[in-house]
Amino acid sequence: MITVAAAHKSYGTFKALDDVSLEIPSGSLTALLGPSGSGKSTLLRAIAGLEDLDAGTVMIAGQDVTRLPPQRRGIGFVFQHYAAFKHMSVRDNVAFGLSIRKRPRAEIATRVDELLDVVGLAGFQHRYPAQLSGGQRQRMALARALAVDPQVLLLDEPFGALDAKVRDDLRRWLRRLHDEVHVTTVLVTHDQEEALDVADQIAVLNEGRIEQFGSPEELYERPANPFVMSFLGSVSRLNGEIARPHDLRLIRSRQQAEAEASSAGVRVTDATVERLVRLGFEVRVELRHTSTGEPFFAQLTRTEATALDLQVGDRVWVRPTRTLGSDQAAPVRALPTEEEFPALAV
Numbered sequence: 364m365i366t367v368a369a370a371h372k373s374y375g376t377f378k379a380l381d382d383v384s385l386e387i388p389s390g391s392l393t394a395l396l397g398p399s400g401s402g403k404s405t406l407l408r409a410i411a412g413l414e415d416l417d418a419g420t421v422m423i424a425g426q427d428v429t430r431l432p433p434q435r436r437g438i439g440f441v442f443q444h445y446a447a448f449k450h451m452s453v454r455d456n457v458a459f460g461l462s463i464r465k466r467p468r469a470e471i472a473t474r475v476d477e478l479l480d481v482v483g484l485a486g487f488q489h490r491y492p493a494q495l496s497g498g499q500r501q502r503m504a505l506a507r508a509l510a511v512d513p514q515v516l517l518l519d520e521p522f523g524a525l526d527a528k529v530r531d532d533l534r535r536w537l538r539r540l541h542d543e544v545h546v547t548t549v550l551v552t553h554d555q556e557e558a559l560d561v562a563d564q565i566a567v568l569n570e571g572r573i574e575q576f577g578s579p580e581e582l583y584e585r586p587a588n589p590f591v592m593s594f595l596g597s598v599s600r601l602n603g604e605i606a607r608p609h610d611l612r613l614i615r616s617r618q619q620a621e622a623e624a625s626s627a628g629v630r631v632t633d634a635t636v637e638r639l640v641r642l643g644f645e646v647r648v649e650l651r652h653t654s655t656g657e658p659f660f661a662q663l664t665r666t667e668a669t670a671l672d673l674q675v676g677d678r679v680w681v682r683p684t685r686t687l688g689s690d691q692a693a694p695v696r697a698l699p700t701e702e703e704f705p706a707l708a709v
Contacts, residue, residue: 439508
C-alpha cells in the first residue's frame with residue numbers, strides 16, 4: 364500500500380531522513396519506532412505530504428504522490444493533541460471532512476452515526492470536546508480521520524499526551540478497531556511496549572535510518588544489532604556483551620557455573636546481589652560485577668528466585684544463555700539545534 368524509496372530530508376546540517384526505503388503492506392498496522400530525533404515523525408509527515416522530501420519518492424496504492432498535497436493522497440491523519448474544533452459538537456467534528464466534500468446530508472448522518480458507534484461514542488454526539496476525557500477526544504479524532512474512508516490512516520503519537528492507564532486501554536482498543544476496519548495504518552511511537560503490543564510489523568529508526576524492519580517477534584528475538592536489542596527492551600551489559608535480563612542464569616556454585624559456561628562457550632561473571640525487587644510473578648535481581656563494579660540486573664521467575672533463596676549480599680555466578688555480541692550500540696543523537704532546524708524556534 365505504501366512504498367517509500369530513497370527518502371532524504373535535511374534541515375540545515377541535520378539529516379532527518381538519510382536514504383530511507385520502506386514497503387508497508389496493505390491492511391497492516393505498522394509502527395515507526397525510535398528515540399527523539401530518529402526521523403520517525405518526519406517519515407510519517409513525508410508520507411502524509413506535510414513535509415516535502417529533498418529526494419526520494421512516496422507511493423500510495425501504486426500512485427506516485429510525492430508532489431501531491433495531503434488532501435489528494437487519500438489519507439487520514441491523527442495528531443497527538445487531538446486538533447479538535449472546540450466550537451463544534453462531537454458529531455460536527457466527525458462530519459467535518461465529509462461536509463467540506465459536499466456529501467449529501469443523509470450520507471453524512473449515516474456515516475457519522477456508524478463511526479461513533481464503532482469508536483464507542485454513540486451517546487456523545489452533542490457534547491463538545493471540552494466535555495470529553497482525553498481518551499474520548501482521541502477516539503473522536505480517529506472517527507473523524509476514518510470518516511472520509513482513507514486508504515491510509517497515519518497516527519503521530521496519538522496517545523502520547525494521555526496517562527499510562529488510558530494509553531494502555533486505548534492502544535488495545537486501537538488494535539481491535541484496526542481488526543474491524545482493516546485500513547492500512549502507520550503509527551509513530553517512542554513507546555516500545557506500545558509498538559510490540561499493537562503492530563503487525565515495526566520499523567526501528569535511528570539517526571534518520573531504518574535499523575531493522577520486521578515483525579515484533581522477529582525484532583525482539585532476532586535483533587539486527589545492539590541498538591535494536593536495547594531499544595526493544597531492557598538489556599544487561601557484562602563482559603563486553605549485552606543480554607536480555609531474562610537470559611541470565613544465576614548459579615550459587617562457582618564450579619558449576621564455570622562448567623556450564625565452558626560447555627556453552629560463554630564467560631561467567633562473578634557478582635554480588637545488591638537488591639531484590641519482587642514484581643508480581645517476576646523478581647528483578649540487581650547485581651554488581653565483583654571485578655569492575657558495574658551494575659546490571661537479571662530477571663527471574665518467582666519459582667527460580669525461591670529455589671536460589673537469594674539474599675542481599677550473596678555472591679553468585681552469572682552466565683548468559685543468549686547474547687548479542689559487542690555492547691557498542693549505535694549512538695542516539697541529540698535533537699537539532701534551532702540553527703540546524705529553524706522550525707524549532709517557532
